[in-house]
Amino acid sequence: MKAVIPAAGMGTRFLPATKAIPKEMLPVGNKPVIQYVVEEALAASADEVIIVNSREKKAIEAHFAPDAELEATLRGKGKDALADSVAHAGSLPVSFVYQDEPLGLGHAAHCASEKTGNDAFYVLLGDVIVPGNEMLPRMKEVSDAHGGASVIAVLPVPEEEVSRFGVIAGVEVEPGVWKMSGIVEKPALEDAPSNLIVFGRYLLSPRVMELLANQAPGVGGEIQLTDALEAVMAEEEMYALVISPSEGYDTGTVESWFATNAALMQG
Numbered sequence: 001m002k003a004v005i006p007a008a009g010m011g012t013r014f015l016p017a018t019k020a021i022p023k024e025m026l027p028v029g030n031k032p033v034i035q036y037v038v039e040e041a042l043a044a045s046a047d048e049v050i051i052v053n054s055r056e057k058k059a060i061e062a063h064f065a066p067d068a069e070l071e072a073t074l075r076g077k078g079k080d081a082l083a084d085s086v087a088h089a090g091s092l093p094v095s096f097v098y099q100d101e102p103l104g105l106g107h108a109a110h111c112a113s114e115k116t117g118n119d120a121f122y123v124l125l126g127d128v129i130v131p132g133n134e135m136l137p138r139m140k141e142v143s144d145a146h147g148g149a150s151v152i153a154v155l156p157v158p159e160e161e162v163s164r165f166g167v168i169a170g171v172e173v174e175p176g177v178w179k180m181s182g183i184v185e186k187p188a189l190e191d192a193p194s195n196l197i198v199f200g201r202y203l204l205s206p207r208v209m210e211l212l213a214n215q216a217p218g219v220g221g222e223i224q225l226t227d228a229l230e231a232v233m234a235e236e237e238m239y240a241l242v243i244s245p246s247e248g249y250d251t252g253t254v255e256s257w258f259a260t261n262a263a264l265m266q267g
Contacts, residue, residue: 002115003041003122006108007034008054008099013253022057024126026251028261030085032063033251036129038092041122044136049094050112066090104222110212118206120148123225125200127252129260135248139203139241142177146239150208150232153201154178154240155248162192166226168240169193178240180233183226198226199243200250208232
């Protein structure tokens, strides 16, 4: 199974820091955020990680490329542990495709369609970290139990926060697992069908990729992944795995990036 990581965004929330450094390369501890995401996908038995990149964000590609000269320099100074960490990053099975226009998350995912082929695939948002690497395997278990259905991770939030996120509709069919009937994007509190928001981890059937090929622009004039998920629910079952807030960290804002660093360093 392939894993797709959309990473072509401009990272405007972090400007001016991201003027020269991609948001995905900001460190949490001693690793950039995107390395955590790549390693999570590989820990879930993905055989290839496809990063959907911007052609201007060369630092991401440099990070995952071998650097024999740097390794040799470090080993020459007796810094073998650092050399090993550089070698590890350069050996990960990562490939790149490009999103040349900012046309939305659905468009970004579809940029990897030639690599995912006719198989199910993961989508991992590049600014979310799951240090325990246990979420994707649990999603796969739910999918396998329901005939290969698509599964997304969802997170309960206080009622006053639901209007900021995509919120699922559906019914709980077993503890921690919902059968979905819809997704509502940023609903008013009185219109929210639940308090479960989409978290940024998806296991999607190949039909989703097929639908994205012809998906019309939605909110903001962009091709939204949410719209394709709504469409696939008319044809296939879809499930949601309810996760705990302690299982993952959002690094998509300056405040949450600082909080993630603090939480993982304390851990």
